[in-house]
Amino acid sequence: MTLDALRALPKAELHLHIEGSLEPELAFSLAARNGLELPFADVDELRERYEFADLQSFLDLYYACMTVLRTEADFRDLALNYLERAHRDGIRHVEMFFDPQVHAANGVPVDVVMDGLLSALEAGLTRFGITGGLILCFVRDLPVASAAATLESVAHRTGDLLGVGLDSAEVGYPPSLFEAVFARAGELGLHRVAHAGEEGPAEYIVESCERLNVERIDHGIRAVESQAVMDMLVRDRIPLTVCPLSNVRLRAVEHLGAHPLRQLFDAGVIVTINSDDPAYFGGYVVDNYSALAGVDYTLRELATMARNSIAASFASEARKTELQ
Numbered sequence: 290m291t292l293d294a295l296r297a298l299p300k301a302e303l304h305l306h307i308e309g310s311l312e313p314e315l316a317f318s319l320a321a322r323n324g325l326e327l328p329f330a331d332v333d334e335l336r337e338r339y340e341f342a343d344l345q346s347f348l349d350l351y352y353a354c355m356t357v358l359r360t361e362a363d364f365r366d367l368a369l370n371y372l373e374r375a376h377r378d379g380i381r382h383v384e385m386f387f388d389p390q391v392h393a394a395n396g397v398p399v400d401v402v403m404d405g406l407l408s409a410l411e412a413g414l415t416r417f418g419i420t421g422g423l424i425l426c427f428v429r430d431l432p433v434a435s436a437a438a439t440l441e442s443v444a445h446r447t448g449d450l451l452g453v454g455l456d457s458a459e460v461g462y463p464p465s466l467f468e469a470v471f472a473r474a475g476e477l478g479l480h481r482v483a484h485a486g487e488e489g490p491a492e493y494i495v496e497s498c499e500r501l502n503v504e505r506i507d508h509g510i511r512a513v514e515s516q517a518v519m520d521m522l523v524r525d526r527i528p529l530t531v532c533p534l535s536n537v538r539l540r541a542v543e544h545l546g547a548h549p550l551r552q553l554f555d556a557g558v559i560v561t562i563n564s565d566d567p568a569y570f571g572g573y574v575v576d577n578y579s580a581l582a583g584v585d586y587t588l589r590e591l592a593t594m595a596r597n598s599i600a601a602s603f604a605s606e607a608r609k610t611e612l613q
């Protein structure tokens with residue numbers, strides 16, 4: 290199966306932390322532009338750190354690199370870089386996560402982040418015809434009050450957001466902590482998604498569905514540990530945004546051949562393929578599709594997952610029809 294065949298599949302990316310698309314070269318050039326020092330000598334030394342033991346060891350580096358993102362132009366350049374790449378890979382629609390609480394801690398107001406990303410999305414639409422939007426993620430290992438305050442700070446511009454999500458360190462931070470915040474997001478007319486069952490237990494997937502009323506689960510791979518959870522995902526048609534290369538790099542899965550995607554797909558769960566943090570995990574979306582082709586997924590199966598990604602997106606029905 291050629292890369293071109295995989296590129297040609299119309300697809301959406303639904304699980305992308307835009308900060309995770311920060312390539313080392315851009316990190317260094319933004320650091321220079323902003324008069325900041327990164328704690329690495331050069332691009333090569335930074336790349337050498339891309340060896341992760343688990344989610345936390347990745348998050349430490351990810352948050353360190355994010356400190357170079359300071360201005361509206363930085364966020365625009367970051368997202369435009371991603372969109373150019375996405376266009377080459379046949380991505381027609383993208384729903385981008387961002388972490389405003391982390392940027393606020395670096396002194397960057399949420400409006401600056403959103404304005405930069407929205408400006409890139411506008412350019413992506415005119416230049417490449419890529420549709421999409423923003424999903425504001427709450428960092429689950431920060432206080433719930435901080436998440437609630439962040440949501441209120443954007444309540445006047447919910448039209449600039451598709452929805453809210455929940456990310457960062459999962460174990461020990463159950464979804465139920467964020468029940469009131471997600472209820473408020475629902476009142477504001479926002480879509481809801483949450484990372485669950487990446488490193489955390491299958492129970493967090495159920496909690497996300499029942500207490501946070503999420504419409505999709507990000508990762509969700511530990512669902513295979515519980516038949517009841519698998520049955521719920523199939524029955525309620527809850528899509529999973531699976532990130533195969535990420536799971537291998539963060540050692541949630543030993544190797545691609547042992548990835549739970551096969552069980553999920555065969556059981557009839559609506560699975561989609563995504564990159565998560567492509568600069569850090571050795572691949573963008575098409576690299577994930579291609580790696581799966583290398584472990585015996587057929588073009589027909591991969592095309593089904595690509596179609597799933599469009600159906601599971603928050604694009605308008607008209608746009609979905611156009612892309613299917």
Ligand code: HPA
Binds near residue numbers: 306457458
């Ligand atoms: N999991 C949780 N939080 C994250 C991730 C992830 O894979 N990437 C960026 N933030």
Ligand code: ZN
Binds near residue numbers: 304306456
């Ligand atoms: Zn993620």
